[in-house]
Each structure stands twice: as C-alpha cells, then as structure tokens.
Amino acid sequence: MSWHTIPGWPDYQINEKGQVRNIRGCLLTPVRANGGGGFYLCRPGQKVKMSKVALLALAFPPAPPPEPVKPSKPETHPEGGKQSEVQKPKRRCATCKRPTHDYRCPACWKKLRGE
Ligand SMILES: [Zn+2]
Numbered sequence: 001m002s003w004h005t006i007p008g009w010p011d012y013q014i015n016e017k018g019q020v021r022n023i024r025g026c027l028l029t030p031v032r033a034n035g036g037g038g039f040y041l042c043r044p045g046q047k048v049k050m051s052k053v054a055l056l057a058l059a060f061p062p063a064p065p066p067e068p069v070k071p072s073k074p075e076t077h078p079e080g081g082k083q084s085e086v087q088k089p090k091r092r093c094a095t096c097k098r099p100t101h102d103y104r105c106p107a108c109w110k111k112l113r114g115e
Pocket residue numbers: 093094095096097098104105106107108109
C-alpha cells in the first residue's frame with residue numbers, strides 16, 4: 001500500500017483505498033462512518049472538509065487523455081457549379097478565316113483535297 005502526499009495538503013497522505021492519514025501516521029476518521037462523507041483536513045488557519053473522491057483525484061490524477069488523432073480529411077475539390085466552358089475556337093481557318101480548331105476549317109480541307 002503506497003501513500004501519496006496530497007497535493008495542496010502536505011501534512012496528509014492518501015492511499016489507493018481512499019484512506020487518509022496525517023504525517024504522524026494517524027488515520028483520519030471519515031466524517032461519516034461509512035467513509036462517504038470525506039475528511040476534515042487542517043492546514044494553518046483552515047479546516048476543510050474534503051471528499052474522498054476529491055482527495056483521490058488530487059493524489060492520483062487521471063492519466064492525461066491521449067492525443068486526439070486528427071481525422072485525415074479528404075481534400076475537397078470544389079467541383080460543380082463551375083460549368084465546363086464551351087471550348088471556343090482559338091484559331092481561324094487559314095483560307096476562309098472562319099473560326100476553327102484546325103489550321104483550316106473542314107470545308108477548306110475538303111476543297112484543298114479536291115473532294
Ligand atoms: Zn475555311
């Protein structure tokens with residue numbers, strides 16, 4: 001059974017069972033017979049009723065919560081709403097100057113090929 005000095009109460013120690021003793025080694029009597037009411041702890045100018053749960057929490061602080069794992073968010077690519085632009089012809093037919101995607105418009109190619 002290990003005794004832990006209660007943080008903030010250097011004159012008192014507590015064990016895992018929630019038993020409290022003072023530095024002289026005397027067990028403190030719980031406020032209530034069943035031990036549920038806590039203990040009266042004294043420090044200069046003070047007499048404070050501390051619950052067993054509170055003292056246990058002081059002496060045996062819970063392990064820090066594990067580092068939260070960041071959920072890997074799928075990168076969102078905002079799509080939709082953006083209509084694919086109608087491809088505008090960037091070129092003009094070398095012969096008739098009509099807009100076309102090729103060097104010449106299909107009609108002029110046909111003429112050129114003698115079709
Ligand atoms: Zn043309």
